[in-house]
Amino acid sequence: MKKPGIQLSLQTTSLIVGFMVWVLISSLMPYIQKDILLTPGQASIVTAIPVILGSLLRVPIGFYTDRYGARAIFLISFIILLFPIFFISIANSFTDLVIGGLVLGIGGATFSIGVTSLPKYFPKEKHGLVNGIYGVGNIGTAFTTFSAPLFAEAIGWQNTVRLYLILIIVFCIFIFILGDRKESKKKKSMLLEIKSVYKNATLWILSLFYFITFGAFVAFTVFLPSFLVSYFELTPIDAGIRTAIFIVIATLLRPIGGYLADKFNAFIILLFVFIGITLSGILLSFSPNIGWYTVGALTVAVTAGIGNGTIFKLVPLYFSKQAGIVNGIISAMGGLGGFFPPLLLTTVNNMTGQYAIAFMLMSEFALVSFVIVIFMYYQDKLFISELIIKGTAEGVMVTDTGGKIIDVNPAFEKITGYVKEEVVGKNPSILSSGKHDAYFYKMMWKNIKTKGHWQGEIWNKRKDGQIYQELLTISAIRNNTGDIQYYVGIFNDVSNKG
Numbered sequence: 001m002k003k004p005g006i007q008l009s010l011q012t013t014s015l016i017v018g019f020m021v022w023v024l025i026s027s028l029m030p031y032i033q034k035d036i037l038l039t040p041g042q043a044s045i046v047t048a049i050p051v052i053l054g055s056l057l058r059v060p061i062g063f064y065t066d067r068y069g070a071r072a073i074f075l076i077s078f079i080i081l082l083f084p085i086f087f088i089s090i091a092n093s094f095t096d097l098v099i100g101g102l103v104l105g106i107g108g109a110t111f112s113i114g115v116t117s118l119p120k121y122f123p124k125e126k127h128g129l130v131n132g133i134y135g136v137g138n139i140g141t142a143f144t145t146f147s148a149p150l151f152a153e154a155i156g157w158q159n160t161v162r163l164y165l166i167l168i169i170v171f172c173i174f175i176f177i178l179g180d181r182k183e184s185k186k187k188k189s190m191l192l193e194i195k196s197v198y199k200n201a202t203l204w205i206l207s208l209f210y211f212i213t214f215g216a217f218v219a220f221t222v223f224l225p226s227f228l229v230s231y232f233e234l235t236p237i238d239a240g241i242r243t244a245i246f247i248v249i250a251t252l253l254r255p256i257g258g259y260l261a262d263k264f265n266a267f268i269i270l271l272f273v274f275i276g277i278t279l280s281g282i283l284l285s286f287s288p289n290i291g292w293y294t295v296g297a298l299t300v301a302v303t304a305g306i307g308n309g310t311i312f313k314l315v316p317l318y319f320s321k322q323a324g325i326v327n328g329i330i331s332a333m334g335g336l337g338g339f340f341p342p343l344l345l346t347t348v349n350n351m352t353g354q355y356a357i358a359f360m361l362m363s364e365f366a367l368v369s370f371v372i373v374i375f376m377y378y379q380d381k382l383f384i385s386e387l388i389i390k391g392t393a394e395g396v397m398v399t400d401t402g403g404k405i406i407d408v409n410p411a412f413e414k415i416t417g418y419v420k421e422e423v424v425g426k427n428p429s430i431l432s433s434g435k436h437d438a439y440f441y442k443m444m445w446k447n448i449k450t451k452g453h454w455q456g457e458i459w460n461k462r463k464d465g466q467i468y469q470e471l472l473t474i475s476a477i478r479n480n481t482g483d484i485q486y487y488v489g490i491f492n493d494v495s496n497k498g
Contacts, residue, residue, distance in 0.1 A: 023141045030149070266314050403487075
């Protein structure tokens with residue numbers, strides 16, 4: 001495999017180009033509407049159409065990147081993009097724009113390539129940062145949003161579109177020469193891969209998170225140029241600059257989000273992300289002027305950017321063996337998250353004359369995600385605790401305050417000969433050897449209740465009747481109010497020692 005740094009640079013710049021192409025129509029919409037008569041509804045459909053294929057194709061592209069490598073998939077994708085770019089440059093009707101825009105979506109679908117390929121080149125502790133750096137490719141949308149209107153003013157929107165043919169051809173050459181022919185590949189069945197993950201609730205929870213964070217990024221990217229012109233009566237160039245600023249902020253914060261996820265608990269970071277989006281959605285719902293609207297939009301840029309970089313840190317932690325298909329599904333859901341808001345915003349505006357309800361819906365979705373993150377955070381802590389208990393070499397037995405066994409670990413089963421189902425619900429006296437009198441146990445429990453723990457050597461009996469000696473520690477586990485909830489016994493077999 002070629003040097004990781006070369007592949008990271010090549011794939012990131014290739015993503016920049018793919019995203020530059022992806023938002024061509026939305027960036028040039030104010031100029032296109034001067035030549036092609038479109039209703040507000042048709043304009044919303046045309047700007048949202050590229051997102052459809054750009055989202056749905058992320059699933060197979062992520063899968064086939066695992067099978068054939070990033071070099072082959074980037075090359076095929078860019079060659080296909082030559083058709084819609086040229087077709088849009090000669091479009092003269094709503095239908096032409098829909099057809100060209102649909103295929104143009106491949107530019108956005110290329111996102112799945114790098115998030116599947118690049119983790120193969122780096123250790124797990126750097127996956128968050130690497131995916132965050134690759135995600136900087138989103139800045140391609142800013143390049144087009146800022147520069148396309150300037151070129152359109154000078155040479156017309158049709159010739160501006162044709163310039164992208166040159167860009168795509170140049171990068172096809174770069175990818176062909178510098179792409180890694182020896183990238184490690186996995187030959188698996190797509191159907192089997194999907195079957196192995198689609199019932200996993202974590203997949204759909206992460207998809208919801210990315211639906212909101214990346215969806216917000218895409219939605220604002222494709223919606224802002226037309227919205228700022230029509231609602232705040234800005235010039236197309238001014239709207240393009242403001243949109244580009246939004247994109248740059250969200251994009252540059254993506255690797256920071258990945259870096260933070262490498263260093264700290266990703267769920268804690270997501271808590272701040274979703275509460276930020278919740279508050280910004282409320283602000284945007286009631287923003288009376290361009291100043292407050294700018295504050296709300298930039299808050300979305302900051303929080304969504306950090307969130308986008310954080311989420312893909314979690315994918316290899318939960319799905320290390322199905323990264324290709326899972327990255328594809330999650331990134332597809334993120335793309336679809338950008339498809340619906342522009343249509344929803346237009347529909348709500350047509351019905352009510354304002355956009356407040358649509359922005360409030362974004363806020364509510366983010367609030368739901370905030371609650372889910374809290375749940376996942378505590379579930380993750382419980383899961384880690386469970387792994388520790390199951391993996392420890394010492395026997396572990398947990399009882400309730402009534403002295404009934406509620407859980408044991410595999411080491412307990414190995415030492416005592418009892419399986420979990422045989423002891424749960426029973427008293428620990430099932431292990432009693434008969435070698436200790438009532439006074440011994442009375443003093444043991446007196447220490448536990450006064451000091452919170454007891455440690456010493458004790459004789460117990462295995463299932464087969466064999467008596468053995470163990471070093472036992474019993475601790476009282478209290479809740480936040482100081483009441484005892486459980487007792488935990490941890491022991492080692494010391495029969496053959498000393």
